[in-house]
Amino acid sequence: MAAAEPGWYDDGTGAMRWWDGSRWTEHYADFGFGVELRTGAVPASSPTAPGWYDDGRGRTRWWDGRRWTAQSRFSGGEDSYAGVVVDGRWIHLGELSQPIAGVVAVVDSLERIGKRPGFSRAAHAKALFDPRGRLTWHQFSRFDGRALGLAIESADQAWITFPPPGDEAKARQFAGWITASAEHYRNR
Known part of the structure; x- marks a missing residue:
């Protein structure tokens, strides 16, 4: 899982596990009922073709063929103020999301x-x-x-x-x- 940003991802066993940007940690998430998980964000092997991909953090980002860029898109129903963007279940500031x-x-x-x-x-x-x-x-x-x-x-x-x-x-x-x-x- 090289070149992926830190975040919650399916670790291949069906469990949501925290990827710190370079390795899996011991942290697992139980998001509970009703939470939409975005598991297609960063495949086990990173996308090879440049394009817009779901980054698993509530937005679509541009993959330049080697890494994620700062360019992002939201759903169109987002609210923003003073640099903070809220889009459904996610909140963003610059390149940060949670x-x-x-x-x-x-x-x-x-x-x-x-x-x-x-x-x-x-x-x-x-x-x-x-x-x-x-x-x-x-x-x-x-x-x-x-x-x-x-x-x-x-x-x-x-x-x-x-x-x-x-x-x-x-x-x-x-x-x-x-x-x-x-x-x-x-x-x-």
Whole structure:
């Protein structure tokens, strides 16, 4: 399974197992009833012809013949705001994707976001990202603490993005919708 991005894939035994980008880990998933699994995303042997393929993470991405590129497409029914895209059961920021079930979204000052236990834990575990990629705790602490941020927290990572100035009401509405969607899918 060379050249595949980290994610949940069928390991060939019918079980969904975590691929860390270079090897299988010991983690298996029980997604439960009603969850649509995308097992055709990255075949055991990577696609050879360039083209659009399901990447198994809620979107279609361009395979250039050797690796996935940053070009992606969604279903057409997605909602997006400040770089965050929600398309059904998946949430995306740049090249990052994860199931939406269990995430929490908040809008607050960066100072207060940085004090949230889940956010702080992710930052110190080097699992903090903004739309450009990985963000170190030092880089995050250099932002103006009074600035408004939209934070997405999950069990193993945190994302931060910035709503347009003067758009706090829409940012809060979007964050509330993400959290409600995450709760909905967590209980299915």
